[in-house]
Amino acid sequence: MTTAKDTAARHIRAAGDRLIDLSHRIHAHPEMAFEEHLASRWVADALSGAGFEVQHGCYGLPTAVAATIGTGPTHIAVCAEYDALPDIGHACGHNVIAAAAVGAGIGLAPLADELGLTVRVLGTPAEEGGGGKVLMLERGAFDGLRAAMMVHPAAVEMAAMPGLAVTQFDVTYRGRPAHAGAYPELGVNAADAMTLAQVGIGLLRQQTAASDRIHGITTEAGIASNIIPDVSRGSWMVRTDSLDTLQALSRRVHRCFEAGALATGCELSTVPVGPDYADLRPDQDLLALWVANATALGRSFPDLPNSVVGAATDMGNVSHVVPTIHPMLGLDCGPAVNHQPEFTAASITRTADRAVLDGAIAMAWTAIDLALDAAQRSASIA
Numbered sequence: 001m002t003t004a005k006d007t008a009a010r011h012i013r014a015a016g017d018r019l020i021d022l023s024h025r026i027h028a029h030p031e032m033a034f035e036e037h038l039a040s041r042w043v044a045d046a047l048s049g050a051g052f053e054v055q056h057g058c059y060g061l062p063t064a065v066a067a068t069i070g071t072g073p074t075h076i077a078v079c080a081e082y083d084a085l086p087d088i089g090h091a092c093g094h095n096v097i098a099a100a101a102v103g104a105g106i107g108l109a110p111l112a113d114e115l116g117l118t119v120r121v122l123g124t125p126a127e128e129g130g131g132g133k134v135l136m137l138e139r140g141a142f143d144g145l146r147a148a149m150m151v152h153p154a155a156v157e158m159a160a161m162p163g164l165a166v167t168q169f170d171v172t173y174r175g176r177p178a179h180a181g182a183y184p185e186l187g188v189n190a191a192d193a194m195t196l197a198q199v200g201i202g203l204l205r206q207q208t209a210a211s212d213r214i215h216g217i218t219t220e221a222g223i224a225s226n227i228i229p230d231v232s233r234g235s236w237m238v239r240t241d242s243l244d245t246l247q248a249l250s251r252r253v254h255r256c257f258e259a260g261a262l263a264t265g266c267e268l269s270t271v272p273v274g275p276d277y278a279d280l281r282p283d284q285d286l287l288a289l290w291v292a293n294a295t296a297l298g299r300s301f302p303d304l305p306n307s308v309v310g311a312a313t314d315m316g317n318v319s320h321v322v323p324t325i326h327p328m329l330g331l332d333c334g335p336a337v338n339h340q341p342e343f344t345a346a347s348i349t350r351t352a353d354r355a356v357l358d359g360a361i362a363m364a365w366t367a368i369d370l371a372l373d374a375a376q377r378s379a380s381i382a
Contacts, residue, residue, distance in 0.1 A: 004115060004372075008107035008364040012357060015106050019360065020353045022046060023099035027348050030084030033126035036063040039082035043098055043123045050106045052121065059139040061132060065123025066141060067105065070112025074374045076367045077120040077142060077322075078104045079150035079315065081127045085339065092128065092338050093153035093347040096329070096356055100151050103360025108367055115371035120145070124314070129168065131275040133314035137321065147286055147370055148322045150315060151359035153347060155337045157301050157330035159291050163280030164211065164239040165246040166312035168273040171197070171216075171257055173266040177230040187228030191221040193260035193268070194232040200256035213239035213310040214253055235273065239310055242279050280316040283323035286366065290325050293365040297358050299329075311338070325366075329355040 012019070026039045040063040044056040052067035059066070065080070080101035081094040105121040112119050122141055126132040142148060152161065173194055178187030201214055208214070216236030222229030238253050240246045254270065261268035291301065315326045331351050336342030346352060 004368050005365050009361045012103045012107040012360045019099045019103045023095045026095035027090045030089035033083045033130040036082045040123050046102045050109045059136045063125040067121040069109050070118045072116035072118050074371050075118045075145045077148040080123045083128050088341050089344045090347050091344040096153045099356045100359035104363035107364035117371045131314045134275040134317045145322045148318050148324045153331050154328035155334050158328035160282040163316050164312045165243045165279040166239040167276045168237045170271045171234045172269045173232045175230045175266040178228045180226045180228050188265045189228050190232040190266050191229040193264040193266040196263050197257045197260035277312045277314050278316040278320050281319040282325050286325045289366045289369045293362040
């Protein structure tokens with residue numbers, strides 16, 4: 001007897017060539033946060049072709065997508081990401097995420113009404129910086145959901161990514177220029193201020209928790225070696241276990257930047273970059289369904305060392321409001337890991353293509369399990 005899961009898998013596999021083509025096209029045309037015009041249009045068109053009612057450029061975001069099919073009482077969302085990283089392109093494999101989300105939608109489309117589902121595929125821009133999901137969450141994109149899910153490629157398979165809370169901000173010091181050789185006493189050195197702040201942060205790390213992360217780059221620190229720099233700029237991120245501890249650690253980090261200003265006489269300004277990301281809290285019941293479905297497809301979950309993973313995602317904010325999963329699909333590409341050029345190459349291998357289809361099928365099957373569970377609950381109440 002053909003089951004709903006068989007039907008979903010059949011539709012996804014029938015669309016396999018198109019899904020892999022979508023993944024490869026997005027990979028070949030990397031677009032930065034809030035600039036994913038090609039990728040978001042391709043995702044929208046693929047879902048429209050599968051019968052979804054599609055909005056492209058919604059929730060006040062030109063590259064957001066909201067595609068809906070079905071009218072059932074059990075509302076689920078599948079999230080697609082498609083932004084890339086500067087210079088190294090799709091080194092986090094968001095092309096795989098987008099194609100898998102479209103695939104899950106294609107698998108569920110012919111079954112939604114029969115199963116009592118309303119399926120929402122959300123194209124969420126700017127995960128790598130900008131917090132597209134946070135903005136969409138605030139604007140109602142995730143309202144009324146029973147569950148939200150997505151998949152993410154990684155070097156190894158993980159049912160749940162231990163995602164940290166993170167804040168990002170830009171720093172600017174302003175001093176006074178002077179001839180570095182003839183009149184150094186007249187200058188106020190903005191580059192020195194940044195250096196002092198970095199030294200302070202380096203010392204602060206000795207008194208932080210093992211899971212805390214403080215990291216940044218200097219983006220400007222002078223224009224010539226014989227001119228005392230009057231401006232220095234940097235971009236910094238702070239990560240820790242939760243939003244509560246994030247606030248406390250961020251205050252300590254900001255004091256290091258204040259110390260740089262105080263010691264040199266520079267003026268300091270800091271500006272937040274996008275909303276804070278919350279820690280990721282996967283729903284354990286939903287996660288158990290995912291693991292069973294992924295295992296049925298032949299995927300396995302190795303025993304990993306109890307080490308800290310310092311990644312973060314704006315899906316964390318969603319997980320505080322809606323039951324959420326964010327499993328990691330292993331590409332078997334070690335020693336290459338996310339945010340390395342080698343991972344960019346790994347994101348269009350045969351293993352990555354298999355991850356697109358497995359991710360799509362496992363998400364569709366997990367949604368079907370939720371729908372059947374909801375139907376059984378309704379029948380028992382009746």
